[in-house]
Amino acid sequence: MAGNGPPPKPRKVRRNADPVAQTVLRWERAEPPELPEFRIERDGQLVEFVWPERTREWWQMWIDSPQAEHFGSSDWQYLLDTALIHARLWRGDLSAAELRLRVAAFGATPANRARLRMVFAEADGADQGRGSSGGPPARERCGNLRPLPGGRADEGKGA
Template identity: 65%
Template sequence: MPHTVLRFERAEAPELPDFQVEVDGELVEFRWPSRTADWWEMWKRSPQAEHFSSTDWDFLLDTALIHARYWRGDTSQAAELRLRVAKHGATMEDRARLRMAFAEADEADGGKGSSGADAARARYAKLRVIKPGTDDEAEG
């Protein structure tokens, strides 16, 4: 099935915005719960954030509003919150489903472990190609 390849443009994480909401017919300054502010900072520092574009941050910002409602006691949006953070790889299960993996193992040995090119060269350095019909074939 054909697909479209997009040029990736990493976007910097925005700050949680200041805005007003209507309460009893009057506009009042919205205050982010401290738990949501901490949650937002966690996402900004997460390894996943290196792969977020502007649309990802916009979607996560909308998710922050749901998170704020949740931490203010409105649990009616808990399922939506869970679904939205899963799209960004919040849990081990989410990251596995999204085919995300941390690079700790490669970094620990400088990339020279069983998947490193240097290790492969050392392991197979003594192998040689045997062409049919040559003397090497008889030596086996």
């Protein structure tokens, strides 16, 4: 019976055009900097800061990462500040929340890379288009299969 119930909500029309124009930047790949030497104040005296070995390994991991070829100078500077947070974490000075947020922006975990729509090129070509299992495509395995008479597809056809 028509006319009962609330009226339908108006449909939203989706427009995929970006309301803000995109800024195109000239790309310049930057070489990774070394972890710097500097002094910090401890007990009223300036002492040389010593990077934890774990942070040095972490820094080298980023230098060797596939993402590094896409880092510009501002990326490396941001990651350098992040290295200091990493060092403080390994010394027991901080919690991991800020570090987690910062490395997520660089695609540190599989979930981060998926959110950033990053894929590894070797993985794309390794399966040669056969899918993730590496086996033959479904059409090759099951190409000639047909439904059996009397199966679900034939229900209600007056058997």
